[in-house]
Amino acid sequence: MNTLLNHLAPWPEYDFAEFGPVTIEPLGRIQQLTASFLGRNWVAIPHVTHHDEADVTDLEADRKRWNAANPGAKATLLAPVVKALAEALAAFPLFNSSLLADGKTIVRKSYTHIGVAVDTPQGLLVPVVRDCDMKSAAEIQAEIQAISTKARTKGLSMTEMAGGSMTVSSLGHIGGTGFTPIINAPEVAILGLTKLQPRPMPGADGGINWRLMLPLSLSYDHRVINGADAARFTQKVADGLAEFSYE
Numbered sequence: 001m002n003t004l005l006n007h008l009a010p011w012p013e014y015d016f017a018e019f020g021p022v023t024i025e026p027l028g029r030i031q032q033l034t035a036s037f038l039g040r041n042w043v044a045i046p047h048v049t050h051h052d053e054a055d056v057t058d059l060e061a062d063r064k065r066w067n068a069a070n071p072g073a074k075a076t077l078l079a080p081v082v083k084a085l086a087e088a089l090a091a092f093p094l095f096n097s098s099l100l101a102d103g104k105t106i107v108r109k110s111y112t113h114i115g116v117a118v119d120t121p122q123g124l125l126v127p128v129v130r131d132c133d134m135k136s137a138a139e140i141q142a143e144i145q146a147i148s149t150k151a152r153t154k155g156l157s158m159t160e161m162a163g164g165s166m167t168v169s170s171l172g173h174i175g176g177t178g179f180t181p182i183i184n185a186p187e188v189a190i191l192g193l194t195k196l197q198p199r200p201m202p203g204a205d206g207g208i209n210w211r212l213m214l215p216l217s218l219s220y221d222h223r224v225i226n227g228a229d230a231a232r233f234t235q236k237v238a239d240g241l242a243e244f245s246y247e
C-alpha cells in the first residue's frame with residue numbers, strides 16, 4: 001500500500017563516535033516491547049490532549065485526615081481519581097470502547113477496568129484494576145498498592161495488563177503542569193495527572209481563596225471522540241473529585 005509513511009526520509013544513521021566518545025547498549029526487553037507499542041499507538045492514533053483542573057482542596061484535607069486516622073494504611077490521590085474515572089466512563093460510555101483494526105467498528109464495553117501506569121526499574125508497566133465501578137476507593141487503593149509492588153518486584157503477566165477500559169498515568173508525585181500521555185491501544189483515551197498546584201481564586205467576600213488544583217491531561221482518539229465530549233468527560237472527572245469523600 002502506498003501511504004504517506006512510505007515517503008518519510010530514512011532514519012538518520014551516524015557514526016556517533018565521530019563527534020565524541022560514546023557507549024552503545026541495547027534497550028531492555030520491556031523497554032523494547034513498550035517502545036514498539038508506543039511507537040505504533042503514536043503513529044496510528046490521531047491524538048488530541050485536553051487539559052483541565054480539578055479542585056481537590058476538600059479531598060486532600062479529607063485524605064490527610066483519613067491517613068492520620070489509619071496509620072497502618074496509606075491513601076493517595078490515585079484511588080479517588082480511578083473512582084471518578086469509573087463514574088465518568090458510566091456517564092460517557094463511548095470512552096469505554098475500542099475501535100477495531102478495520103477502523104469501522106466500535107466495541108462498547110459493559111465492564112469498567114482501569115489500567116494504572118507504573119514506573120518500574122525495567123520500564124513502564126500498566127496493570128489493570130478490574131471492576132472499579134463496583135469497588136470502594138479503599139479496595140482500589142489496596143489493589144493499586146499490591147499490583148504496583150508486584151510490577152516492580154516480580155513483573156506482570158500479559159493477562160494482568162490486558163482488557164482495560166482506560167488508563168491513568170500519574171506523574172504528580174514528581175512534578176509537571178501537563179503532558180500528552182500516549183493512548184494505550186486498543187483503548188480510546190488516557191488520563192494523565194501532574195503535580196497539585198495551589199491557585200488563588202476569587203473568594204465570596206471579594207478576597208482571595210486559595211484552592212488546591214489537580215491538573216488533568218486527557219489524550220483521546222479523535223477518530224472516536226470529539227473535542228466537546230472530551231471537555232465534558234474531563235469536567236465530569238473533575239466534578240467527581242471535587243465531590244469525593246472517604247466517608
Ligand code: CAO
Pocket residue numbers: 075076077078079116117118119120124144148169170171172173174181182193194195196214
Ligand atoms: N501532586 C502532588 N503529589 C502527589 C500527586 C500529585 N498529583 N500524586 C501523588 N502525590 C503524592 C502522594 O500523595 C504521595 O505523597 P505522600 O507520601 O505525602 O502521601 C507521593 O506523591 C507518592 O505517591 P505514590 O507514587 O507512592 O502513589 P500514587 O498512588 O500517587 O502512585 C503509582 C502510584 C504506581 C502510579 C506511581 O508510583 C507511579 O509509578 N507513577 C508513574 C507513572 C508513570 O511513569 N507514568 C508515565 C507514563 S508515560 O511515560
